[in-house]
Amino acid sequence: MSPDLLAATGLLGLAGSAGGAVVGLRFRIPVVAGTTVAACACGLVTAGGVLSGGGPVTLEVGGIMPLSGFSLSLDPLGALFTAVTAVIGICAVIFSLGYHGPGLAGRPASTALPLFVTSMLLVPAASSVTTFLVLWELMALSSLILVLSDQRRRAEVQRAGEWYAAMTQAGAAAILLALVLLAGHAGGQSFAALAGHGPGMASWVRNGAFLLALVGFGSKAGMVPLHVWLPRAHPEAPGPVSALMSAAMVNLGIYGIIRVGDGLLGGGPEWWWLTVMGLGAISALFGALHSTTSTDLKRLLAYSTTDNMGLVLLGVGASGIFADTGHRALALIALVAALLHVVFHAVFKGSLFLAAASLEQGGGSRRLDDLGGLLRRMPVTGTVFLVGSLAISALPPLCGFVSEWLLLQAMLHGLPTGDVAVAVAMPLGVAVLALTGGLTAATFVKAVGIGLLGQPRSRGAVDASEVPAAMWAPSGVLALGCLALGVAPVTLVPAVLRAARVVTPAGVGDPLRHGWRLGLAGSRGVLDPVLLGLGLVAAVAVAAGARRLVQRGPVRRTAAWGCGREAQTSRMEYTATSFAEPLVRVFDDVVRPNRHLDVSHTSESRYYVESIEYHSSLDDDAFERRGYLPALAALRRWGDLARRAQNGSVHRYLAFGLVALLVVLVVVG
Amino acid sequence: MSGPWPAATQLAVSTLQVGGVLVGGPLLLGLTRKVKARLEGRTGPPVRQPWRDLRKLAGRERTRPEQASWIFPLAPLVLVATALVVAAGAPLVAVNPAFGTSADLFAVVYLLLLGSVALALAGLDTGTAFGGMGASRALTIGAVAEPALLVAVLALSIPARSSNLPAIVSSSLAHPIWLASPQRLLALGAFLIVVLAENGRLPVDNPGTHLELTMIHEAMVLEYAGPDLALVTLGESARLVVLLGLLANLFAPWGIATRPGAATLAVGAVTVVAKVGALGVGLAVFEVFMAKLRLFRVPELLSGAFVLAVLAVVVALVVP
Incomplete structure (x- = not known):
């Protein structure tokens, strides 16, 4: 495939940014949105070509940057991340057309948005140390400008911006050190040279580079204990930007860990990956607990990003351990599960963050205790949020379930390998997955039940009305994606498999069954999402038919039971805080x-x-x-x-x- | 597992299981109530009383609280549907019902969670304090029960090297010695506690009480009436039967039909009914001697179950 489209992606991003800086207010938004969507479309087509087996796309431009030039090369692993970013980018930018929130039309934000999206599209394609660092830094700075869009009006935004700036620059410094350390010992700065020399370097270089990369990329992925910026910056950014950050930017942290650990260094000793698994487990639990107790809708979603990235790290770590102990097929399966979860997380978190921004705009607040009754007032947005919530809670037949199932299978099949570390790590991984699963279900029942159901809790919620189609359509498309990918993961699995093969040991046959049923080759059990979905729909239909048969007369609207009181006001309802109180009490020692x-x-x-x-x-x-x-x-x-x-x-x-x-x-x- | 299974037989088995679970659920409730009454020195209502109640409820008017959305009428359907989908694929009467290759123990756990989530959302949808209270408590218990359940599932899946339900059952039939192994017994303990918690039985929740403040499940479904309440009761009882049936066949699979044939299927059906009935009687006896735990002691019980499950996995890895 020709690299023209990859070049077009970059040029369109630059053009959009220039347009945002120059064009007057009247045409600024169409120009910025149009070029950014076009850049995403170019990126998506390129990535799609690579993922469907078209071979890597390479682009070398000398002379743009002094000394080094600019080199891009999109292989299937990078293409997966580029494709995800492109889809989220298109949805978020179209969403921003209807979004009245703070500051996106301003000159700084309009200049930064195309740069942010384009740099995220190109980071996974960077194939030399300098190119990578330049794009990475561009992404960090442009996102910082976007986070600060609303800083004049609210002091929290400024504080969030300070935390974000400090953490992201510290992370970038760690990445810089890691890559420079590698480049210094490889005698070249192209990723190909690094990958060629990486496995043979002295162990202190390898260990140092991996740990520095883990710190730098982990902080971008919201890994505990480097997550502190995430629950501040993601909620304070304008709605579409939070979606971009939470559904696309954090993924690149995962990409970095996989690229450096598995790709450039060619895998490493068991303790690297045990560290990754441990940090993943802590992130998952910590994020899940804090999202359970959050009462701010966007903060809740931000903590749940930490939770989900923790689960992805569990998969990445498990894959590394399997690769190190020689279980190649399992390494591949675990990495496929992790990457699938990255994609699915992007889809459902994108729809959730966009829907949350719609709820904030429609209901006038993002505090759960000010919302309520919105499913009846904003039916489309409410349904989108509900679907996203069910998907993130890993409930069948939506997409979150598929990746968690595959991760569970990888851990289960890794158990009898006779290795002590595996024997300890895998059951704990399953326990972490299960506990976060339960907590996530509680969290999102709270978010939906308090935010969307029941009686409205404030004037704004009473007067809420549905947002324009430019806003509900993109989030709706992502919600449909949750359903489609959950029922037919077959559409995605071959591409993810191709991506995972880039960085896992070669010489593995096909470890997964092909077709509509998902399963491990050589194992009897399969997951049949289509059957599961059809079965559920059929059973619901039968039950509804039976109820219809016995029903006499219409459904009567009644007052709810209030122990004899006539009026039930919204002040008597359970609040988000009271809903989470039993869980806070159970986990008091951790949450404090x-x-x-x-x-x-x-x-x-x-x-x-x-x-x-x-x-x-x-x-x-x-x-x-x-x-x-x-x-x-x-x-x-x-x-x-x-x-x-x-x-x-x-x-x-x-x-x-x-x-x-x-x-x-x-x-x- | 021996001999191929004709597709028609498999479908017949699934239909039989779904029908049996639907019909048997309320009867099991009646049985436990009867046994409890007799042990407490009362006569108690007849075993078929729950079915009479359901018939009475089915004839009533449907109502919906003023504030409720479409979630409220949908939730009972989802609850019943999840229990029935599990019933169709689980090895209750025969090792290999239709959809058996896709009957996965992890999928069962998440399907049942879907039912609980639907009901909790419906509780919050009513916009009253009771609904929120019930939903919050039910999900707190669910969140703590799930790790114990999944790790217990993991312990069961290790010997079969698969989380496929028919595979687990047939591998333990092939190696009956595994059934008495310490990891099985530990996992059994964990599984039992979780079944009690998931179905709102004593000592976690009291199915007999009707005081809103002390309950979990009843508070959540307080606003349901008529056919909707009938569906909720049906769904809950179907869940109980499915879980008890799974428990019985995972830990004592004898009698289950391993090859197609009218006689073996009949034996399988009779034994599974007998096993579930025996477990129901055991449940009733246990409940007579048990008091309800304080809500905040329940997580301690469930973390006990979790420890049992982890021990089961550890033992399973040490003792192959």
């Missing part, structure tokens, strides 16, 4: 909410209570409170000390010079 109880008594007697105030908040998590805030405070103390040392007095500087000279003399002597 901030609780304040103030009881004031009447002046006459201590036995009579005048008022009770109870606050419980989970705004900062344990890692932040225990790790980051003390570290930041220590940094600030050191900064203060350093400032005290520099008071501008000439005498003091002369003294410093003398002391330094003496120290040098002592050391040299």
Whole structure:
């Protein structure tokens, strides 16, 4: 396939960005949206060609950047990520046409949006260290501008931006060190050279590069404990941007770990992958717990991104362990499961974030306790959110179930391999998967049940109305994708298999059954999503028919039982906080909410209570409170000390010079 | 597993299982109530009383709370449907019913979760405090029960090297010694506790009470009346039968039909009815001597089940 379309992707992105900077307000949005969608379409076609077996697409442009040139090469692994980004990009950009939220029409945001989308499309295609780093940094900076779109009006946005900037730059620095370390020892900076020399390098180089890459890419993927920016930045960004960040950008963190660990370094010792699995397990549990307790819809979704990336890391880690212990087929299956989950997560999280932005626009708030009753008022958006929620809870026949099933199968079949680490890691992996599954179900029943069902909890929710088609259509397409991919994963599995083969040991036959049924070759059981879906639909239809048969007269609308009270107000409903309270209590030691109880008594007697105030908040998590805030405070103390040392007095500087000279003399002597 | 199964026989087995689960569910409820009543010195209603109740409910008017959306009438259908889909594929009467190759133990767990999620959403859809209370508690228990259940499933799947239900049952028929192995017994303990929790039985929830505040399941379905309530009851009882049937055949598969034929199928049907009936009687006896746990002690019970399941996996790996 010719590289023209890949070049077109980049050029369209640059043109869109220039258009966003130059064109006046009236035509700015159509120009930006049009070029960005076109860039995504070019990327999608290129990636589709590569994924359907067309061979890698390579593009070398000398002279753009000094010394190195610009080199892109899209192989199936990269193409999978490019394709996902392209689909999410198209949906999010079309969505932004109807979105009235903050600041997207402004000049900075219009300039940044095409750059952000295009750099995400091209990062997986980068095939040299400099190209990769330039695109990566472009993605980080443009997304930072987009996160800050609304910073004039709300102080939280600025704080979120600070966290994001610090974490993303620290991550980029770690990636830079890792890649430079590799490039230095490989004697070249193209990925081909790195991959050629990577497996033979000294073990300290390999270990160092892998750990640095894990830190850098892991922070982008929202891996605990480097996740702190994610639940701040994703909710504060404008709706379509949160969808892009949560459904497309975090994937690139996973891509980086796979590319460096499996690709450039050619796999590694077991302890690398046990680390990845461990961090994945902690991320999954931690993200799931915090999304269970969140009452802000977008924050809940952001924490659930950490959760899902944790599950993906479980798969990536399992794949690495299998590859290291020589179980090639299992390594391939585990990686396919992880990559499938990346794709599915993008689809359902994209639809959920877009639907959440619609709910915020329609219902006037993104706090769950201000919403309610929206399924009746915003039927399409509500249904989209419901479908996305069922998919993320891994319920059949939607897509989340397929990838979790495959991951469970990989872990199950890896068990009897006789390796102690595997024997310990795999059951724990299954337990983590199961616990996060249960917590996710609870979380999204809360999100749907409190946010969309019941009585409206605020004026805004009472007056809510459906959003324009430009907004519900893209999220609806993604929700349909959840259903289609859940019933027919066969459409995706060959492409994912091709992507996974790029970085797993060669010489494996076909480890998966082909066709509509998904199963492991050589194992009796299969998953038949079509049959499952048809069976469910048929059984529901039969039950509905039976109910129809016995029904006499129309359904009567009645008042709900209120223990004898006539009126049921929305203040009597369960809130998001009360819904999660039992779970918070069960997991109190992990979650550790901030609780304040103030009881004031009447002046006459201590036995009579005048008022009770109870606050419980989970705004900062344990890692932040225990790790980051003390570290930041220590940094600030050191900064203060350093400032005290520099008071501008000439005498003091002369003294410093003398002391330094003496120290040098002592050391040299 | 011996001899090929004609497709018609497999379909007949599935139909028999679905019908049996539907008809047998309320009868099992009646049986447990009868046994409990007799042990408490009462006569108790006849075993077929739940069916009479269902007939009475089916003739009533359908109602829907003012605030409820289309989720409310849909949830009972989903609940019944998930139980029936499991019943169609699970090895209850015969090892290999239709859809047997796709009857996966993990799929069963997630299908049943779909039913619970539908019911919890319906509870929240009513817009009352009771619905929210029930939904919140049911899902808290569900979230803690699921790891125990899945790890127990894993322990069962290790010897068969497959999570396919017919494969597990036929491999344990082929190696009966596995059934007495410590990992089986540990997994059995975990499975039993989870079955109690998932079906809202004592000591997790009291199926006999009708006081809104103390309950989990009843609070969630408080607003259902008429045919919808009948469907909820039917769905819940079908779930109980399916889970007990699975429990029986996973841990004591004797009698299940392993080859097609009228006689073997009849034996399979009779034995599975007898096993589920015996488990129902056992459940009733257990409930007579058991008090309900405080809600916040339930997670401790379920984490006990989880530990049993993990031990089962560890033992399964050490003792092949």
